[in-house]
Amino acid sequence: MTPEEIARASADAMWSTDRASQHLGMKIEHIAPGQATLTMTVTEEMTNGHENAHGGYIFTLADSAFAFACNSYNAVTVGQQASINYVSPGKLGDVLTATATEASRTGRSGVYDVNVTNQDGRLVAHFRGLSRSIKGNYLPE
Template identity: 60%
Template structure:
């Protein structure tokens, strides 16, 4: 199985059970070994008391992109730590995009950067996540 096909199968299996990302309207727009791009429309129910999409909603998108990127190798991977810097809010009816890219992967640990942009391509958040593999696989490659 090619690395690209493996990444797609892993993403499809994760997506089938990721009800939170689905409920938020996220879509996987690109997937490859060590990277993932997800988009999410900003709905009125995602706006805070200031009328902005900030904090948790943006974090959820960045964290989901991170999760899909670090789970592209058919090994179960979880977040070990992460941090986010918010640069600007999202606004109603905008579509936000989170692009996760593998920075380093060695043994059971990985580092991934995620850039969240608005529909104009402006950066609104920067996220860095550390991953850790655990026992198990997304699917049995011998029977796939």
């Protein structure tokens, strides 16, 4: 299998049991080694008391993109630390796009940056996640 095929097959295996991302209406738009792009529409149930997208949902979208990017090598990988900076509010009806890119991957550790934008390309948040590979694979060796 090519690296792209491994990334896609790993994502398909993960997606099959990722009930949280599925329940929130996320869609995988792009998968490649060390990369993932997911989208999610902000629904009424995702808004806070300011009628903006609740930060927890924005974080969850970014975290899911991070997860698919760092699990694109057929190695079960978990997040060990993550942080987010909210730049501008998401609004009801916005289609948010989380684009995860590998910044570094050495041994079992990785660093990933995720930008969350709205449908107009406006930056909503920046997320950085640190990953750690553990035992297990998605595909037969």
